[in-house]
Amino acid sequence: MIKELTTKPLHTLLLALADDEFILGYRNSEWTGIAPMLEEDVAFSSMSQDEIGHARLFYQMLEAETGTSADKIAYARQPEEFLCCRLMEHRRLDWAHAIARQFLYDTADHVRLEALTRSSYDPLRNAADKIIREEKYHLLHGDMWMNRLAMLSEDSRSRLVASLEILWPDALGVFEPLPGEADLVADGTLPSTMADLQIEWLAQIAPYFYNLNLPFPAEQDPETRQYRATVQPVYGGRRGEHTEEFTELWTEMTSVYRLDPEAIW
Amino acid sequence: MPVFEVFTQPRMGKPFEHGGNVVAPDPELAVLYAREFYGRRQESARIWVVPREAIMEIKDPDLLNPPAVDRSYRSVAGYSVRDTLRATRGTVIGSQQPD
Amino acid sequence: MDDPNRVAEFTAYVQKGGKVEVGDWMPEEYRLGVLKFVEMHANSELMGVLPEREWINRAPTLKRKLALTAKIQDEAGHAELLYRVAEDLGKTRQQMLEDLMAGKTKFHNVFHYPTFNWGDVAVIAWLVDAAAIQSQKALLDSSYAPYARTMQKICWEESFHIKHGYDMIITMMNGSKLQRDMVQDALNRWWAPLVMFHGPPTPIEKDRDLYYRIKAKYNGVLRQEFLSKYIPKIFELGLTIPDPDLHFDTAANEWRYTEPDWNELKSVVTGHGPMSQQRLEFRRLNYADTQWVRNVLLGEAA
Numbered sequence: 001m002i003k004e005l006t007t008k009p010l011h012t013l014l015l016a017l018a019d020d021e022f023i024l025g026y027r028n029s030e031w032t033g034i035a036p037m038l039e040e041d042v043a044f045s046s047m048s049q050d051e052i053g054h055a056r057l058f059y060q061m062l063e064a065e066t067g068t069s070a071d072k073i074a075y076a077r078q079p080e081e082f083l084c085c086r087l088m089e090h091r092r093l094d095w096a097h098a099i100a101r102q103f104l105y106d107t108a109d110h111v112r113l114e115a116l117t118r119s120s121y122d123p124l125r126n127a128a129d130k131i132i133r134e135e136k137y138h139l140l141h142g143d144m145w146m147n148r149l150a151m152l153s154e155d156s157r158s159r160l161v162a163s164l165e166i167l168w169p170d171a172l173g174v175f176e177p178l179p180g181e182a183d184l185v186a187d188g189t190l191p192s193t194m195a196d197l198q199i200e201w202l203a204q205i206a207p208y209f210y211n212l213n214l215p216f217p218a219e220q221d222p223e224t225r226q227y228r229a230t231v232q233p234v235y236g237g238r239r240g241e242h243t244e245e246f247t248e249l250w251t252e253m254t255s256v257y258r259l260d261p262e263a264i265w
Numbered sequence: 266m267p268v269f270e271v272f273t274q275p276r277m278g279k280p281f282e283h284g285g286n287v288v289a290p291d292p293e294l295a296v297l298y299a300r301e302f303y304g305r306r307q308e309s310a311r312i313w314v315v316p317r318e319a320i321m322e323i324k325d326p327d328l329l330n331p332p333a334v335d336r337s338y339r340s341v342a343g344y345s346v347r348d349t350l351r352a353t354r355g356t357v358i359g360s361q362q363p364d
Numbered sequence: 365m366d367d368p369n370r371v372a373e374f375t376a377y378v379q380k381g382g383k384v385e386v387g388d389w390m391p392e393e394y395r396l397g398v399l400k401f402v403e404m405h406a407n408s409e410l411m412g413v414l415p416e417r418e419w420i421n422r423a424p425t426l427k428r429k430l431a432l433t434a435k436i437q438d439e440a441g442h443a444e445l446l447y448r449v450a451e452d453l454g455k456t457r458q459q460m461l462e463d464l465m466a467g468k469t470k471f472h473n474v475f476h477y478p479t480f481n482w483g484d485v486a487v488i489a490w491l492v493d494a495a496a497i498q499s500q501k502a503l504l505d506s507s508y509a510p511y512a513r514t515m516q517k518i519c520w521e522e523s524f525h526i527k528h529g530y531d532m533i534i535t536m537m538n539g540s541k542l543q544r545d546m547v548q549d550a551l552n553r554w555w556a557p558l559v560m561f562h563g564p565p566t567p568i569e570k571d572r573d574l575y576y577r578i579k580a581k582y583n584g585v586l587r588q589e590f591l592s593k594y595i596p597k598i599f600e601l602g603l604t605i606p607d608p609d610l611h612f613d614t615a616a617n618e619w620r621y622t623e624p625d626w627n628e629l630k631s632v633v634t635g636h637g638p639m640s641q642q643r644l645e646f647r648r649l650n651y652a653d654t655q656w657v658r659n660v661l662l663g664e665a666a
Binding site: 039042043046137140141144 | 287289293294297298300301302305
Binding site for chain 3: 153
């Protein structure tokens with residue numbers, strides 16, 4: 001199915017954007033009913049709905065391009081046809097892990113969206129404009145929790161640090177170069193390369209980590225002053241390479257759909 | 266944990282209404298949660314969040330609704346224009362008011 | 365002991381429609397009565413999340429996924445609103461959660477039963493929510509004003525739940541045989557719990573919640589309202605109801621049905637339902653797992 005869906009690099013981009021949001025939304029809704037406080041049940045659920053809503057927007061753009069319905073795009077593919085980055089695949093662990101993942105993704109996504117607000121492709125530019133405003137809430141929530149976990153106790157700090165260490169390599173994967181990216185940059189659909197966006201992201205969040213005295217696995221090149229990661233990024237997501245955890249997720253996610261793919265629900 | 270009362274303005278320019286309250290360990294989180302419980306469905310144009318301890322209440326009915334003295338002089342219901350016209354018509358000089 | 369004159373004055377006041385606010389003087393029996401009532405309501409909203417939450421991840425379309433997430437979010441939100449009301453009556457949320465998890469307090473019967481398929485999700489969203497809304501509307505005029513106001517907010521938020529539920533049911537009943545069978549199967553299992561939902565026919569004179577106008581309608585009345593409204597709709601869809609004795613008594617203007625086993629209800633709500641212990645255990649485990657977060661926010665007082 002993926003071959004019909006990604007006949008142009010634009011499609012690959014839309015699918016990657018959609019899948020990132022869709023799978024993160026899935027993970028976030030796993031906290032429903034079991035967050036540390038009811039208030040956070042509601043907050044995480046709002047973010048999850050935002051994410052699935054954004055995924056739907058991107059799937060609908062792909063529908064407009066290819067004629068395949070958004071629901072079919074979301075539900076009818078095999079696991080290896082998903083282009084989400086590996087950050088989303090980790091199953092729900094503890095709260096520090098959830099906050100760390102959310103923060104890394106939301107700040108990275110912010111840089112990506114900001115670039116897309118300058119995209120030459122109208123639907124994407126319009127969508128990015130709207131989405132970036134909704135994401136304000138996520139950044140606010142993430143900021144509040146990162147601060148509290150980092151500063152309120154030794155226990156919470158050590159949990160946060162441990163989670164960040166696990167997640168950094170996968171977070172860098174948000175900016176894995178996309179297949180066909182050169183064309184997208186050439187025609188302005190993607191105003192910067194993923195590699196450049198990654199550098200921008202690291203520069204943007206570096207002060208945040210220094211202020212909170214959290215380990216930051218990147219350093220500045222002494223001449224260019226550009227940040228580069230000091231850990232190996234985990235790539236492969238944009239090429240459909242996923243883990244066992246993702247297959248489990250996919251099996252659950254499509255279980256009702258697969259009972260009768262032709263049914264209207 | 267301290268309680269924060271939440272006041273919502275359903276549409277721009279309208280009076281603020283008491284929506285309810287939230288608990289939070291600090292004011293920052295109180296504001297975040299007020300948005301969740303009183304604004305996540307786009308039901309508010311604006312929200313005020315106030316620590317409960319900042320609110321002073323008057324509820325004594327003797328202060329708010331004292332019964333004894335006639336105070337109709339300061340309410341709309343205390344004035345009947347028709348009665349006044351009837352009583353004064355005869356004494357208005359030069360008036361040719363119709364009946 | 366409360367001064368009997370004061371209690372009499374208070375009782376006359378609420379029975380005539382008077383409203384009580386946080387911090388007002390109230391008889392101890394009233395305070396405990398409202399607290400128990402609201403606490404059970406809060407517990408029910410909280411436990412109601414559990415049968416449904418696993419289905420968010422399995423929702424078969426983007427729209428259904430979003431709608432179900434929003435619905436369940438509301439339920440968690442309602443639990444919070446209700447625990448807030450109860451907390452202002454003198455019991456901490458922590459204590460209420462601990463009592464719930466220890467099996468010392470109750471929650472509504474319907475949340476003690478398992479869900480098997482997407483048909484359950486649709487039936488719960490339509491009929492369980494409908495039964496709940498029937499009760500909730502009758503609480504809009506509760507003498508305890510913070511509770512009444514919370515009911516208004518809850519009713520407003522729930523208005524889309526029933527529409528969403530009904531939409532799912534209609535879609536499936538107009539779909540494939542697999543889907544129609546799923547709905548009928550779910551209804552067959554949920555019918556008895558639904559008939560029990562509004563509670564046993566307690567003698568009105570013994571109902572202290574009615575006495576103090578904490579609630580305004582008698583259980584039996586709520587049940588008849590629910591049945592009158594929804595039985596015709598169920599039949600309209602081509603579904604059958606698994607009660608051979610179900611019929612409308614035109615003389616009495618009431619639905620007649622096989623009398624539920626009220627002992628079963630009592631047993632279920634005291635923690636002996638098919639899923640009661642499993643769900644409470646799930647809550648306990650998660651609460652323990654996240655204790656460190658509450659400790660961080662509140663200091664060791666959490």
